Every structure is written in structure tokens, then in C-alpha cells.
Amino acid sequence: MNTSHRTAYLENEKIFPLLIKMGTPAAVGMLVNALYNIVDTIFVGHGVGPLAIAALSIVFPIQMIVSSVAQATGVGTASIVSRRLGEKRHGEAARAVGTAYATVILVNTILVGLLFAFMRPILSFFGASEEIMPLAMEYLGIVGAGFFFFALSMCASTLVRSEGNTKASMKGMLLGAGLNTILDPIFIFGFGLGVRGAAVATVISQVASVLYLASLYARKKTVVPLVASEFRIRPKILGQSFLLGTPAFIQSAGMSLLMLLVNTSLGRYGGDSAITTFGMIHRLNMIVIMPVLGIVQGFQPIAGYNYGAQRYDRVKASLKTTILTAVGLATIGYAFMMFFPRLGMGFFTSDGALVASSARVLRIMVMFVPLAAVQITGATYFQAIGKATESMVLGLSRQFFILIPLILLFPPLFGLDGIWMAYPLADLISSAITTSLLIREVRRLGKV
Secondary structure (H helix, E strand, O other), X not given: XXXXXXXXXXXXXXXXXHHHHXXXXXXXXXXXXXXXXXXXXXXXXXXXXXXXXXXXXXXXXXXXXXXXXXXXXXXXXXXXXXXXXXXXXXXXXXXXXXXXXXXXXXXXXXXXXXXXXXXXXXXXXXXXXXXXXXXXXXXXXXXXXXXXXXXXXXXXXXXXXXXXXXXXXXXXXXXXXXXXXXXHHHHHHHOOOOHHHHHHHHHHHHHHHHHHHHHHHHOOOOOOOOOHHHOOOOHHHHHHHHHHHHHHHHHHXXXXXXXXXXXXXXXXHOOHHHHHHHHHHHHHHHHHHHHHHHHHHHHHHHHHHHHHOOOXXXXXXXXXXXXXXXXXXXXHHHHHHHHXXXXXXXXXXXXXXXXXXXXXXXXXXXXXXXXXXXXXXXXXXXXXXXXXXXXXXXHHHHHHHHHHHHHHHHHHHHOHHHHHHHHHHHHXXXXXXHHHHHHHHHHHHHHO
């Protein structure tokens, strides 16, 4: 079957069923990736206490730095691999895969070495108080050793998916997240290890995920083999990979920078309890946003293919359908958080006073969450049709251009509430900018 036959469904199938088919695997994969941190937070919150949640919140941006390097390498290399396979240049695809894995191993060996050499000052820089520091060091001391496997798992999952093997990629992530959910209560409650138990469970789960994905290469279940002779860094391929992976790196590293700023501001204006509150709300919001991100990822190839085919009627229909679907998904989560905020916070802690105070903050922070779905869809749309400038501006606008300045400006004026207020205002402003650009783009399509 030729390529045009294999991709014809993007041009012919009904938009909504096609969107669900394309977006569901991505949504599941992203939600599963988020579950590592969410599950750890739930169990340590009930097994150790609120300070343990704060400790995990301090460690999270450090994990994001590791994630950003793995994502940049994996996403950039995946682009090279996909194109080389399409060109029937399998040897170059194998060299790109070898370069990716060699790079991830080398870079993360250096990162983990630096982390263990300067752990206390690093944690202090990321906002750990004297009360949080012992728990943060306990958790990072173990989970940090597993960053090596965490990065390999992320990179391998992306590269396997680039061959079109989405099921195997999803199985690897589901195996890790499922095992982590089972092992967390065993190590935290059964063995009484507290935050160390959560870290041990996470590392074991990540190792299991890596072993499964490695077995695909060992059993020759991949299109591109992992050849020992190709397992070295080639500067030219690495340069292409990082260039292509830069947007993914910027977004992930930007999240780490944002979390660093938020945690230090919260520590200054609200103390450890404010960091705990933010940690719980951030993880609950992740559960809501990850399915939206997945659906929007499914929208990208539909919009891109039909734009290239000059089927602008389907481009507009897919954009409208995706916005409605994404906003609908976000609204379901929004309704739960607004109407049952105490129940949401109760997932993470049984501290009644903390649940009550955090429920109020939750309602403030998620006030315009459904609008965030519009912003996410808009940034992805412009990426799909090849308008890199608009996509980059929209992708970075909420975090870099709006949210970070608001977090710097508001607390001196409004105190702790200024930090909470910055989030809905950033959602409102960024979605307004996105909507204006989308309206202009849809009008232009109507004239083509």
C-alpha cells in the first residue's frame, strides 16, 4: 500500500471520530507520564504529611530539567528518524537513534553527578526551607539516582513512537505508572519508608519501563535496530536533533523556571504550607490538562495534512471541533474543582485545616481553566500549518510573557493572594491573544 492510501483517512474520515482516534493514545500517554508524580504525592501526603508534599514540589522542577533534556533529544531525533524511514534511509535512522541514546546517557550521568555533589545547595536554591530540607533530601537522594532511567524511558518511548509503534510506547509508560501505583503503598505504608519508599517505588517503576522498551530492541521488534557500532555521538546529527527539539526543551525548561520562581515566592510570602497547597493544586490541574494536551496532539496531524492538501474546509472544521472538545474536557475537570474543591484536595491530605484553605485557593487558580484549552489548541494549530513564529509566541506567552511577570509584580502588591491571582489572569490574557490570532487566521482561510 502506498503512502497516499495510508494517510487518506486524514482527509476523508469524519472529524470528531478521527480526532478521538488520533488523540486518545497521546492523552493516555501524557496522563500516564504525569501519574508518577501525582501518585507519589497522594501516598506521601497521607502517609507522611503536608511537609512531604512540599518536599516533592521542591524536587519537581529539578525533575523537569532532566525531562527537558530527554524531551529535546527524543523529540528532535524522532523527527529525524521518521523522515529517514520515509526516505528509506534506514542506516541514517539507526545512526540518529544511536546518537540519541549515547547523548542521553552521557548528559544525565553528568547531571546526576552534579546533583549528588551539590544536593543541599541545589535544593535550597529551588526553595527548600530548613523544615522541608530533610524530606527533600531523602526523596531526591533516591529518585535522583533514578533520573538516569527516567530520561532513558522518556527518550526510548518517543523514539519507539516515531516508528509508528504507539502501542508499544504506551505499554512501556503504562507498565511504569501501574507498577508505581502498586509499589507506593507497599513501600510507604507496608515497609514504613515514608518519602524514601515513594522514591524507591518510582525508581523501580522507571527501571521496569526502560527494560520493557529495551526488550523491543533485543527482540528485534523495532523498525530501527539499536546497533552497538552506531552507539556514539555524532555532532552533526546531535545538532539537528537539538535544533528540532528546541521548542520542547524551552517549554519543559520554562516550566522548571516557573516552578522555581513560584516555590521561592510562595516560601517568602506564605511559607511551607503555601508550597504544599500549590503542589496539590498543580497535580490536580495536571489530571485535567493532560487529556486536553493529548486531544490537541491528535489534532495536529489532521490540521497539518488537510492544510497541505488545501482542504481548508476540513482545517476549519477540525479547528472548531478540537476547540469545542478541548474546552469540553477542561470544563468537566473545572466543574469538579469548582464544585468539589475539598474532595479534590482530600485526595492528597487528610489535614482538615489545610484542605479548607487549599480549597479556597483552588477555586481562584482554576477560575479560567477552560480558556486555557483555547490557548493550547491555538498554539498547536499554528505549529501544524507551519507558522513557527505564531506557534512559538503562543506557546511561550502564558508562561514567559504573562505569568512570570505577574508573579514578580503581584505579591508585593497583594501578598500571597497575588500569586494565586496571577494564574487565572494569565489564562484570561493568553486565551484572548490566541483567540484574536485564530479569528484572523480563519478569516484568511475563508478568502483562500
